Amino acid sequence: MKYAVLSQLFKLMLFSASLVCSLQLSASGYLRTQGKEIINDRGPVLLRGIGLGGWVLQEPYMLGLSGIARTQQEIKSKITDVIGEKETALFYENWINNGVTKKDIDSLAAWGFNSIRFPMHYNIFTLPVEQEPVKGKNTWLEKGFQLTDSLLSWCEANQLYLFLDLHAAPGGQGNDVAISDASEIRLWNDVENKKKTIALWQELAKRYVNSEWVGGYDIINEPNYGFQDTEDKNGCKEELNEPLRELMVEITKAIREIDNKHMIIISGNCWGNNYQGIFPLWDDNMVISFHKYWNYNDKESIERMLAYREEQHAPLWLSESGENSTVWFTDAIRLMEENNIGWCWWTYKRMGLACPMEIKSPEGYEKVKHYWETGDNKPSKEEALKTFTRLTENYKIENTLFHKDYIDALFRQVRTTETIPFRNHFLKDGQPLTVFATDYDMGRSGYAYHDNDSANYRSSTDSAVPGNRGGLYRNDGVDIISCEDEITNRYCVSYTEPGEWIQYTIYTDKEGIYNLKIRTTTASSGEFYFTINEQRTPTVALPENPEKKWYTSEIRTIRLMKGENKIRIYIEKGDFDFNYFQLIP
Numbered sequence: 255m256k257y258a259v260l261s262q263l264f265k266l267m268l269f270s271a272s273l274v275c276s277l278q279l280s281a282s283g284y285l286r287t288q289g290k291e292i293i294n295d296r297g298p299v300l301l302r303g304i305g306l307g308g309w310v311l312q313e314p315y316m317l318g319l320s321g322i323a324r325t326q327q328e329i330k331s332k333i334t335d336v337i338g339e340k341e342t343a344l345f346y347e348n349w350i351n352n353g354v355t356k357k358d359i360d361s362l363a364a365w366g367f368n369s370i371r372f373p374m375h376y377n378i379f380t381l382p383v384e385q386e387p388v389k390g391k392n393t394w395l396e397k398g399f400q401l402t403d404s405l406l407s408w409c410e411a412n413q414l415y416l417f418l419d420l421h422a423a424p425g426g427q428g429n430d431v432a433i434s435d436a437s438e439i440r441l442w443n444d445v446e447n448k449k450k451t452i453a454l455w456q457e458l459a460k461r462y463v464n465s466e467w468v469g470g471y472d473i474i475n476e477p478n479y480g481f482q483d484t485e486d487k488n489g490c491k492e493e494l495n496e497p498l499r500e501l502m503v504e505i506t507k508a509i510r511e512i513d514n515k516h517m518i519i520i521s522g523n524c525w526g527n528n529y530q531g532i533f534p535l536w537d538d539n540m541v542i543s544f545h546k547y548w549n550y551n552d553k554e555s556i557e558r559m560l561a562y563r564e565e566q567h568a569p570l571w572l573s574e575s576g577e578n579s580t581v582w583f584t585d586a587i588r589l590m591e592e593n594n595i596g597w598c599w600w601t602y603k604r605m606g607l608a609c610p611m612e613i614k615s616p617e618g619y620e621k622v623k624h625y626w627e628t629g630d631n632k633p634s635k636e637e638a639l640k641t642f643t644r645l646t647e648n649y650k651i652e653n654t655l656f657h658k659d660y661i662d663a664l665f666r667q668v669r670t671t672e673t674i675p676f677r678n679h680f681l682k683d684g685q686p687l688t689v690f691a692t693d694y695d696m697g698r699s700g701y702a703y704h705d706n707d708s709a710n711y712r713s714s715t716d717s718a719v720p721g722n723r724g725g726l727y728r729n730d731g732v733d734i735i736s737c738e739d740e741i742t743n744r745y746c747v748s749y750t751e752p753g754e755w756i757q758y759t760i761y762t763d764k765e766g767i768y769n770l771k772i773r774t775t776t777a778s779s780g781e782f783y784f785t786i787n788e789q790r791t792p793t794v795a796l797p798e799n800p801e802k803k804w805y806t807s808e809i810r811t812i813r814l815m816k817g818e819n820k821i822r823i824y825i826e827k828g829d830f831d832f833n834y835f836q837l838i839p
Contacts, residue, residue: 284466284515287539292569301596303369308604309353311375311421313432316604322626326435332626336638348646356408357651363412366665371598373421383446392453415469424450428478429487442497452508459513470517473505476525489523495531506537519543535566543573549713551585576600577608579721580663580729581699582709587668607729611654616644662696673697681762684839691747691832692727692734694756703756705731723749739804739833750828760819769838770809776830777802785822786812
């Protein structure tokens, strides 16, 4: 689908133009702190943002490479092995050029975001310490600043605030090396890497001191390092955090020599959440950030951060969250906004469901991955080059898969329990209608559907059950797997359990009587019933089916009203797969 069509679809379906206008009109002047709030010239600003993860810093899981590569350096080395050094350089040039363009930023603004977090790798701005021609001096790479300038100009055109986030610091800021792209951690024990980190922030301040659409400086992303105890790999038990506080103070001093206009955002240890030893704050235009993943969305989960806001009389910002089901997203954002905390979601594009724009796996990619994993069947250079050329093409916005349910969960579902159709289903002119099971309504859990496990709460429960166990098509709590029935949209609902239900909105051009045919398969048995506008049908019992062939059940003579009809399927006895239902006049 062409970009222009997509843009209009996004605007019409996901939120009203008035919301876009109100978000844009509220943006005026530098963001700054006023007590416990972030404000601009027009008053308080609640940040609603998204991060551009995977663009200039590739984390392996975003490319389906968990367990195959640990860092971007390793990804680059593996790509070089199959296509060569010159071609790898071209791959990364195209990756950057295709991944984020003005079209992308225009779309993010149209969906309702008012801010962007730019996860920066230091190496787009300066050389590693070990590669500097003159020891102790910094080489500045104009290409990185030009890239930032372009991104900032697109944000300014859409009245979006751009947050500069040092995602990978010189020397590496923690033992989670996928984040810092470091082969070994040298930042905390090496003077030269500390100096380079401080100098980089001062150079950024020089360049952007007069840019009011730079929202602030997120000076170090997710430190995770045990200073006192080397066994505490990620610094979650750290009680002092002296090196972290010292570095952030020095960075602040360097910035303030140039720039007193922009907010400075700080992060605790343990991926941004351990603030022991960090306080008191040392600047009066400072934001306390934190990250939130895989835990319950109740007030208890943020009580410590709320206490910090009161004690330090400074704003909070959830600068990174996501990587879960849309159920979790909506609940988390409601919690943030009810407590006047701005948020920034992670991430915009990646392989897999947990993003607005999914990067499609190119032909040949699984073969390359198999070679990297096993060392067997190395693809030819020609094969691999085609694969990675396709991958950069798939990174373009017009070639990604748009997950409208993701955006719906971040904005509309936060504000209403109303459900809306995922796909328009019209019964007209007396023609049969096929409704695929996976095309259920969009809306909150408990309103559009109910699933017994609809989000991943592994940080709170030590159980990593995902919302969608099949991991395909949609990112809600409903479990979806691939489907090979004769009539199919390639997906079906699976892992059905008693008590679960799914809702569909059907429109008809006239009142009428219909037969309902339901396509299912199960190895054992199953039971379900439908409600049609809250009127219950008889229970359907599925026969045992050892060969697990697809089976058609039928409920006769149901009545549909003219206009909108709500149809639900309720699971009484589960463990069957559900492909579609048909309405036959």
